[in-house]
Amino acid sequence: MDDIDSLILIGVLIALTAFFVASEFAIVRVRRSRIDQLILEGNRRAVLAKRIITDLDEYLSASQLGITLTSIGLGVLGEPAFERMLHPVFRGMGLPDSAEHVIAFAAAYGLITFLHVVVGELAPKTVAIQKAEKLTLWIAGPLRLFYVFMFPFIWVLNGSARILTGLAGLKPVSEHEGSHSEEELRILLSESLKNGEINPSEYTFVNKIFEFDNRIAREIMIPRKEIAAVSTDMSVPEMLDMMLKDKYTRWPVTDGDKDSVIGMINTKHLFSDLLFMTEDEKAEVSIASYVRPVIEVIETIPIHDLLIKMQRERIHLAILSDEYGGTSGLVTTEDILEEIVGDIRDEFDEDEQPLIQKLSERHYVLDGKVRIDQVNHLLGAGIEEEVDTIGGLVLKRNIDICSGESIQIGGYTVLVLEMDGRFIKRLEVKEEQGRAGGQETINRPLPVPEAVMLHNATLSEK
Known part of the structure; x- marks a missing residue:
């Protein structure tokens, strides 16, 4: 074999090495979801690529076998060929034969190693990582042909590897283990x-x-004290006055008190009928005829389950009961959806204040119903209490607290701004200078990107 043939063969072996290295990194790096999307778009090469990344262990073995074979070929053919071509160069320097042989061997070995590592491995690896999708589609066909042709050898090698790892107490990697938590x-x-x-x-x-999925209905409910309800003993004018004042679409109907909710009234149905009634007919209207069923569930039901129940029964209002059978609160579908998309406001919510208002850095006005976990996330605190809300925490610390009074929680001053009886409606939370990180301010939670904090603050201020 002359030098030209040797150089051509070396170039082919390096190219094959580059192919198998690129294949190995590309099929590991490519995103399965993107391949699935290409299949839906009708890309035929993506179908074969999907097959390869599904049997990833088999095709990685094929790539490794290809790399090993080409590397051996380069070692067997490349070094002698380069040494043979470099001998005349060193012979012209007048070196002794022994030195000439050693230097030519070292130079040939270094040159073939450089080409193999740089051109055959490092460069293809970089390209495969950056262009994993395109390369996977391109190499899928040739890699499949190589796998079919070398299948007996791959089967034997994989089987031997499984036996060896089994002796070490290791199990084969299953496909689902590539999923993310x-x-x-x-x-x-x-x-x-x-x-x-x-x-x-x-x-x-x-x-x-x-x-x-981690939320329960009690955490997002409108508490019993804030429930606006109509009673069966109300007259129609009294009921209409209340409905026109608060402008809710659905109203719980009680029979005596809030522990006895018998159903709900949809104002759309009621008003559409009253619009065409005379005064005498309005006086004879029976509230009972407009009462519709309402969902009654325990307050600890997961909101995911409650939403499914509301969808199945087509009822948008649920009454929550505590463990003693009394009414603890009310949840609507809007309350559940707001857990995902944030506050939903309509034209009648102009006077409604956001649950969280950011006044300045670590200075907030909070609704008393804001959950403790939200406060921890907002302030980076580590408050652990049996109560659910910041208002409940303040009452637990000082049951006799009045509007205008404050308490210390960790490194923050909590000032009560508004109360309704014992119910804390709004309060101000401000970090004390030099005292942040008190007893209840422990390890910070996972950092939330600043852009998200600013986005949430903007939503709260709107």
Whole structure:
């Protein structure tokens, strides 16, 4: 074999090495979801690529076998060929034969190693990582042919490897182990937000969906004290005055008190009928004829289950009961949806104040119903209490507290702004200078990107 043939063969072996290295990194790096999308778009090469990444262990073995064979070929053919071509160069320097042989061997070995590592491995690896999708589609066909042709050898090698790892107590990697946990997905979302792949709203929505299954109805309910309800013993004018004042669409109907909710009235049905009635007919209207069923559930029901129940029964209002059978609160479909998309306001919510108002850095006005976990996330605190809300926490610390009084929680001053009897409606939370991180301010939670905090603060201020 002359030198030209040797150089051509070396170039082919390096190219094959590059192909198998690129294949190995590309099929590991490519996203399965993107391949599935290409299949739906009718890309035929994506179908074969899907087959390869589904049997990833088999095709990685094929790539490794290809790399090994080409590397051996380069070692057997490349070094002698380069040494043979370099001998005349060193012979012209007048070196002794022994030195000439050693230097030529070292130079040939270094040159073939450089070409193999740089051209055959490092460069293809970089390209495969950056262009994983395109390369996977391109190499899928040739890699499949190589796998079919070398299948007996691959089968024997894989079987031997499984036996060896089995003796060490290791099990083969299953496909589902490549999936991501919820915390890993949160980290991926944070990275996507940081790199501009998703916007703050999308980041917030997806994170709230993760938290959705962890919520129970009691955490998002309108508490019993704030429930606006009509009673069966009300006259129609009294009921209409209340409905026109508060402008709710659905009203619970009680039979005596809020522990006895018999159903609900939809103002649309009532008003559409009253519009065409005479005064005499209005005086004879029976509230009972407009009462519709209402969902009654325990207050600890997961909101995911409650939403499914509301969808199935087509009832948009649920009355929550405590463990003693009394009414503890009320939940609407809007309350549940707000857990994902944030506050939903209509033209009648002009006077409604947001649950969280940011006045300045670490200075907030909070609704008494804000949950403790929200306060921990907002302030970076580590408050652990048996109560659910910040208002309940303040009452637990000082049951006799009045509007205008304050208490200390960790490194924060909590000032009560508004109360209704014993019910704390609004309060102000402000960090004390030099005292942040008191007894209840412990390890910070996972950092939330600043863009999301600013986005949420903007939503609260609207």
